Amino acid sequence: METGDHNMAARRRTNGNTESVDNYLKAILYLGGAEESRVTIKALAGRLSVAPASVTNMLQKLAGSPAPLVEYERHRGVRLSSAGKRRALEVVRHHRLIETFLYQVLDYPIEELHEEAERLEHFISERFEQRIAAKLGNPRIDPHGHSIPTMEGEMPEGERPARESILLADVVGDGTFVIDSISDRDAHSLRSIEACGITPGARLRVRKSASSEGYSVRTGRSSKVFDLSREVARDVRVVRLPK
Amino acid sequence: METGDHNMAARRRTNGNTESVDNYLKAILYLGGAEESRVTIKALAGRLSVAPASVTNMLQKLAGSPAPLVEYERHRGVRLSSAGKRRALEVVRHHRLIETFLYQVLDYPIEELHEEAERLEHFISERFEQRIAAKLGNPRIDPHGHSIPTMEGEMPEGERPARESILLADVVGDGTFVIDSISDRDAHSLRSIEACGITPGARLRVRKSASSEGYSVRTGRSSKVFDLSREVARDVRVVRLPK
DNA sequence: TCCTATAGTTAGGTATACCTAATTTGGAAG
DNA sequence: CTTCCAAATTAGGTATACCTAACTATAGGA
Numbered sequence: 001m002e003t004g005d006h007n008m009a010a011r012r013r014t015n016g017n018t019e020s021v022d023n024y025l026k027a028i029l030y031l032g033g034a035e036e037s038r039v040t041i042k043a044l045a046g047r048l049s050v051a052p053a054s055v056t057n058m059l060q061k062l063a064g065s066p067a068p069l070v071e072y073e074r075h076r077g078v079r080l081s082s083a084g085k086r087r088a089l090e091v092v093r094h095h096r097l098i099e100t101f102l103y104q105v106l107d108y109p110i111e112e113l114h115e116e117a118e119r120l121e122h123f124i125s126e127r128f129e130q131r132i133a134a135k136l137g138n139p140r141i142d143p144h145g146h147s148i149p150t151m152e153g154e155m156p157e158g159e160r161p162a163r164e165s166i167l168l169a170d171v172v173g174d175g176t177f178v179i180d181s182i183s184d185r186d187a188h189s190l191r192s193i194e195a196c197g198i199t200p201g202a203r204l205r206v207r208k209s210a211s212s213e214g215y216s217v218r219t220g221r222s223s224k225v226f227d228l229s230r231e232v233a234r235d236v237r238v239v240r241l242p243k
Numbered sequence: 244m245e246t247g248d249h250n251m252a253a254r255r256r257t258n259g260n261t262e263s264v265d266n267y268l269k270a271i272l273y274l275g276g277a278e279e280s281r282v283t284i285k286a287l288a289g290r291l292s293v294a295p296a297s298v299t300n301m302l303q304k305l306a307g308s309p310a311p312l313v314e315y316e317r318h319r320g321v322r323l324s325s326a327g328k329r330r331a332l333e334v335v336r337h338h339r340l341i342e343t344f345l346y347q348v349l350d351y352p353i354e355e356l357h358e359e360a361e362r363l364e365h366f367i368s369e370r371f372e373q374r375i376a377a378k379l380g381n382p383r384i385d386p387h388g389h390s391i392p393t394m395e396g397e398m399p400e401g402e403r404p405a406r407e408s409i410l411l412a413d414v415v416g417d418g419t420f421v422i423d424s425i426s427d428r429d430a431h432s433l434r435s436i437e438a439c440g441i442t443p444g445a446r447l448r449v450r451k452s453a454s455s456e457g458y459s460v461r462t463g464r465s466s467k468v469f470d471l472s473r474e475v476a477r478d479v480r481v482v483r484l485p486k
Numbered sequence: 487t488c489c490t491a492t493a494g495t496t497a498g499g500t501a502t503a504c505c506t507a508a509t510t511t512g513g514a515a516g
Numbered sequence: 517c518t519t520c521c522a523a524a525t526t527a528g529g530t531a532t533a534c535c536t537a538a539c540t541a542t543a544g545g546a
Contacts, residue, residue, distance in 0.1 A: 053524085053527095056524065124359075
């Protein structure tokens with residue numbers, strides 16, 4: 001006479017943070033909802049590639065639970081609760097540690113880091129997180145130049161992307177810059193960016209060409225000059241150096 | 244006027260192999276449904292901790308798809324199709340490679356391998372699989388002594404657990420044995436098994452004690468004698484050595 | 487052979503996380 | 517102060533993967 005421990009599986013999914021919830025929290029964090037400002041349903045829907053109605057639904061659930069992950073008021077947008085912020089930063093930490101690990105230990109090509117990390121970040125255990133962090137010597141920066149949140153769920157000092165960094169695409173006039181960070185989202189750009197020797201911390205000289213739409217760019221290492229498209233320049237953040 | 248690439252997420256889940264499907268395939272493989280013999284709905288339900296009705300439902304879907312993963316006939320049980328067998332072995336390969344990787348590269352304690360691998364096996368990419376396999380030197384055996392299926396989706400020569408291996412619990416009389424493999428499922432047993440020095444490939448002498456219910460066991464390395472409970476002896480497979 | 491117990495199936499329902507379409511709201515512009 | 521529009525919400529529906537309860541089929545014992 002089996003008792004039948006059925007509906008275990010169901011329960012597991014019901015309680016814990018799902019992949020989907022993680023992605024909502026990350027999106028809110030990304031859009032600025034970790035501070036005072038509230039994030040708009042439309043913006044969230046856009047970032048998540050989901051209908052606005054779905055966002056409203058999900059937020060109502062997240063806000064209405066016993067330990068809410070977000071603060072949400074009808075028609076007034078959302079922001080993260082402190083629990084929500086903690087979880088969001090944990091997932092970001094996972095993402096960036098995994099990227100660093102794949103790059104340094106498993107020799108992944110840079111343009112494949114994001115996709116793999118995006119999947120795995122939701123499923124690794126506390127132990128896995130700690131072991132790879134230890135193996136890597138507790139890094140503070142990932143291969144794209146982004147800060148890795150601490151184990152305690154906070155952004156470390158000297159956060160990257162730095163507040164004062166700007167998009168390479170928004171640079172006005174010529175000058176010398178330090179490369180702050182590179183967006184990890186567009187695999188295609190990453191290929192050409194790496195090919196130019198553009199890497200976080202490197203120096204870079206810009207001379208805007210009148211003729212082409214792009215950027216003439218010289219990195220420290222090679223003294224070659226590369227032409228970057230406007231497209232690609234939107235994936236690179238830089239900090240201007242004093243002359 | 245946004246076109247809205249909504250229902251992408253939905254579609255992604257709909258097509259691909261889900262975690263759940265993987266687990267059904269693995270269970271059928273484990274229960275012997277890779278060969279001629281058919282597996283019973285009840286056995287599957289038991290192994291998956293799911294109601295028999297749920298199994299019937301799932302199998303109908305798996306059998307009815309354009310590229311069926313199982314062969315299923317009402318009231319006559321189920322077995323894997325060749326595509327299903329390939330996928331099942333791929334997942335097992337993932338599982339065992341991940342365990343080996345966690346053990347050798349990330350220094351996981353042996354009793355925590357299974358749980359982490361069980362989660363991650365569904366989500367790693369082809370590339371991840373290949374990179375860790377390469378890093379480990381394309382191992383053929385995992386830390387529990389189980390064969391790792393090949394990249395082509397086949398069990399290698401000299402399969403482990405070996406056909407002729409038996410449970411330590413089923414050993415009749417005294418003798419000397421080679422340890423074939425150890426079940427990875429019970430974390431608690433694994434602790435005490437490792438503490439005895441029981442490890443795949445090691446030699447082991449058994450003397451059954453009349454008094455206790457357990458086994459008196461001496462491994463090659465230490466000349467200490469350990470008492471193993473009947474419980475734990477059911478997690479160890481051995482092959483008898485000629486005297 | 488028949489008949490019942492057990493295995494398997496069907497029917498109907500839950501929760502998640504999406505969708506579209508219809509409706510409501512709130513703030514900016516006249 | 518009203519109007520109107522974009523943003524947000526509600527209502528109702530889909531698919532997945534589970535469940536329970538009720539029904540059916542099959543195989544083995546009398």
